[in-house]
Amino acid sequence: MRHLPRLASRIWRRRVAFWSGAVAVGAVSVLFAQAADGAEQIFFHATHKFWALPLIITPLGFLFCAWAAASVFPGSQGSGIPQAIAARQLPRGVARRRLLSVRLCFAKIGLTVVGLLCGASVGREGPTVQVGATIMLQVARMRGLQNERGLILAGSAAGIAAAFNAPLAGVVFAIEEMSRSFEVKTNGLVLTTVIIGGLVSLGLTGDYTYFGSSDAAVRGLGGWVLTAFCGSAGGLLGGLFSRLMMDLSAWARGWMSANPKFRRLIYPFCCGLLVAGIGIVTKGDSFGTGYQTARAAVEGVAPHWYFWPAKFLTTLITAISGMPGGIFAPSLSVGAGLGAWIAGAGGHAASLGAMLGMAGYFAGVVQAPMTAFVIILEMTGNTGAAIPVMVAAMLGLGTSRLVCPRPLYHELAHGFLQQQHITLRRPGGQDEPA
Template sequence: MAFWVGALVVGGVSIVFAQLADWAQATFLAAGHAFWAVPLLLTPAGFVFCTWAAREFFPGAQGSGIPQAIAARQMPRGMALKRLLSLKICFGKIALTVVGLLTGASVGREGPTVQIGAALMLQVSRIESLANEGGLILAGSAAGIAAAFNAPLAGVVFAIEEMSRSFEFRTNGLVLTTVIIAGLVSLGLTGNYTYFGITHATVVRPWDWGLTVACGTLGGLAGGGFSRLMLEGSRFARAWVAADDAKRRFAFPLACGIVVALLGLATHGATFGTGYAQARAAVEGHAPGWDFWLAKFAATLVTAISGLPGGIFAPSLAVGAGLGAWMAGASGASLGAVLGMAGYFAGVVQAPMTAFVIILEMTGNDANVIPLMLASMLGFAASKLVAREPLYHALSRDFIKPLAGSANPPSATE
């Protein structure tokens, strides 16, 4: 009963979080349309507040949330629940991600939902004194992805490929059951829908296969570039802030907020928030401006390096959609968008199975299975030329080191 209730709660909290995130983004964009200078005033202040609050009150809530869930599975029993997946961090993650969207940060809610799902499921181990903490973290993470995107298959594949990096027979039933229950909650509250709408664009002509190869290869190189810049930028930021912590802990997020505000103003607000609207428009055949993907790339990178709580899933898909639509041109924007998402996202996370399954489910593009698989594999291979280590697993080590050997919390950029 405790396990079932835990899975139900993951599904319900994921839906509430999604509605809060949508409200926050819509509110910020409406305020920006009413008065053009709102981003210059609100975005830098939001960055400073969120990174400060995460550091002082919710250590472990910084960044995506997926590295924390990965790190938690490698910690001794009880430590993950206390340090990275407590209820306090869970609700702090929700609150600060919503504030980030309310102030224009280029973040998504999907990565945070993974950490929240893992934290909520881990409470079951406290109630029932279950020994399989790792399995519960895996199940909660999968349920978080499934509920966030209404993509149950992607949730299962994500748990196998990205979270555990292997198929664990003893936890497969746990993962599947949790995903089913959380998915039923999502279906009951929001109905059956495809996250980015539906496209029927397919690869049929010879040059369409050329586009597939181009989107996979160039998308993977761009995704690998993002991954490497984020890792090296985060490490540089930690060292730079630590050199004069009293002053730079506020100066750094302030500068990041100013950059994100200026990028948003330059693109008429297109780079603020998740990028969902722009990605969906591209999937449905309405390509964003040629400069959108570059500006969104930069805004997401700066936001991630700042240490502000929030994920890169949706922003990365938006970058990939914009890149692919630009490469395909106006006549092939829809096909280019889905292929670009596959190549770029596989390049960022270096998880090709998750990339093509999640895009397949989010666009209802069943006729493009083989092209999506090819673009994802090409993206993965191209990314390895630029970034040697997978992004989330590399970031997870930043949480394992200080938490496993010290009582001190990680810094704001971790």
């Protein structure tokens, strides 16, 4: 009985530490979002005055970010989601902390912001996952919390929820993409972290829908034909993106290894030059996240026909350049442009096509259909189109697997695990205590 007050005190200290970590995830996610949005606005403002500026700052920015990620902050490359997946599979110790260190957390934020400042086609949502996972892992280490894997999952989910202001999407993302299983104990941590992080985000930014609002709905047979076209075409294109990203990244690593001192510098510089050229030809449409164009499409304003192929190319080139940055927002913008284009060709509303295209393409890229349709429904506030969006996402998954049978994020996570000589466990495997 004498030890009960001490035990209760220890339990409450751990709870307060956990809650504090969730608050930190929400706050840092909001600050990251504001910094990223500000950087993108600065780039567009500067290039509006000086149209040729991207030919200078974009390749130099790519060069700096890729060099820093490879030489100074190894592990900060790319999205951040594969790092979080890999960290959950690693045993407790140095290897896990190396992928989710405070140093990498700051580097991820800083280099992603620099990427947007130079016009890279990146998003902040994937990096926010790595940041959220890092914060919760550090809380576990400092306060002696045992379930590190569960806390990494919780931080990842809260990062997605705060990035998109979509709490349900955060929970579904954690279950479907990060863990690929349902575990009652771990999902309690996920729900609590998402709720607390979401409340912080709401308090700082207010309630809003990420892509505005849409009341588009399928009406008649023509609407279902559009659903089938958008879902299937989006999935094929999304699968092609994932396949090209994996294959070209592997080729680039091999090519650069032949003469690393020179080629590790010239390769990202050339990637940046290509992105700059495409951006100038498209009058700036393909730079940045593509958020404004995608939001306009969801609200009924169709983008130019060349938007989605240009955005596809710039996102692919950026993704294989080796610089930090996510593909969530750019992928959604590609899908919105594709869907709006298909809808316009068939005489349908751009708004409905944009939603269906986003569902098909995004599900094709990440091969996580539930995450795709929950994110899109939450971000548009349109529950009236729920069934068509679900159908498009499932069609996207099916057609994507014809082109790319391996899920992108889990395949990329293998690369980080192979550095530690550990094989990724099959999806659906249960977590071991760690």
